[in-house]
Amino acid sequence: MIKLVNVNMNFRGKQTLRDINLTVKQGEIMVIIGPSGSGKSTLLRLIIGLLKPTSGEVWVSDREITRMTEDELNKVRLEMGMVFQYSALFDSMSVGENVAFGLRQHTDMPEEEILRTVRRKLRMVGLRGQENAMPNELSGGMKKRVSLARAIAINPHLVLYDEPTAGLDPIMSNTIDRLIVSTRRMIDATSVVVTHDMSSAFRIADRIAMIYDGSIIEIGTPDTIKQSENPIVAKFIRGASALPESKGRAKI
Template sequence: MDAAAKKENAIEIHNLVVSFGSHRVLTDVDMQVRCGETTVILGGSGCGKSTLLRHIIGLRKPQGGRILVKNRDITTMDEDQMSTLLRKVGVVFQSSALFNSLTIGDNVALPLREHTRLEESTIQIMTRIKLDMVGLSGFEHYMPSELSGGMKKRAAFARAISMDPEILFCDEPSAGLDPIVAAGLDELIFKLKKALKMTIVVVTHEMESMYKIADRVVMLHEGKVIFSGPPEEFRVCEHPRVRQFVERRADHYGEDEIGRYARALTSES
């Protein structure tokens, strides 16, 4: 991929505003995802990063702002246009979200069966290739409930890339997995980017996996982007919240309250 193409933005978000009822989740979010790069969206629990992801893939409509995916505004798209666009997008959900009534092979084959007119034998071969890529060859006939958490995640990756998407989204890929499996998934993401030249967006709160896979980092805090840039800059960024995140320091109000409670207890006795 040449330098000019690399500068192109796969996703652009302008002034995105999202609220649930009276609660503002995202206020004025601006960010870009460049083609062929891995962008990591960082942030603490409840900062709106999964919500942001859900909006980028069009599962919800925002209250304001624009989301451009491949230079087309998805907030004004109808269902048919969205469906066509989503064929070029893969999503790995936090809970894997495999269809429990289908085998692993059928899960991976489902998008191919529904969206393409390929021969069944071709679909079988493609399914096997995708499962090979994530290290699950031979597991076609297993049901999702028969697999471990890490294997389910891998199967979810296989399903997400079954249509050879241009953009791959991963919501907390290492959530609830042990460090070895989590590291394996980081390598898988790295490999997919290298081998398939995909644009990848990962939502996570794990610093280690961020340093391993990220080309760019976007950090969200209280519904705003507080940092955007390469990981080297992130490490030395002076923003207090970023420093707190990097140095893994807890918020202080908790301690104060516990202290006050303890004092109240001791003064009473």
């Protein structure tokens, strides 16, 4: 589903990503971990085509996207859904209008079918009957679920999650984790999840890749990562207070 080949990213003369090689299999939940500023969110932006690498290739569904025009990229993006760290809901729109936004913008689906789809997706995330609620009436966990419903409204092949459990209590974090796993099953989607939350990572991941100082330093199953002999990985997953200093690469 996704393949990054020798990807490098420079920003303002400094290297943000270095020699990234990563393959995400069809139907897999790949979790990207690493300290703040290590390049995790930059990887998501490369996959969705919001950034172009300085060098290297980014493949999505057997298509190399780095040389695509914006119109070509938009067609690829119709097969993707994105769940943003802070939900990114339109405050002036109701829950139902937020979920329907992409369907109305990018499809010719009849309005009755759009409304049925909105109801169905809200049921999937446990928000039955919330179509008319406004974002300012929702808790943080509910906003995350609306964001997920919007992301999967078009039944994407690929769903990208940027810190989906950030700011949530442990109970709601567990709920979001279950939704990520059940969404993969219900719409047969491949998932890439960026997170600092190691409990969440170990619950949902098929594989975990750790990025540090712009490079992927280890990749493997949750059990492999838990047993890693790499001291940086071991310190990170155990919440050690100090990791080795980075080499000053730029943050994006």
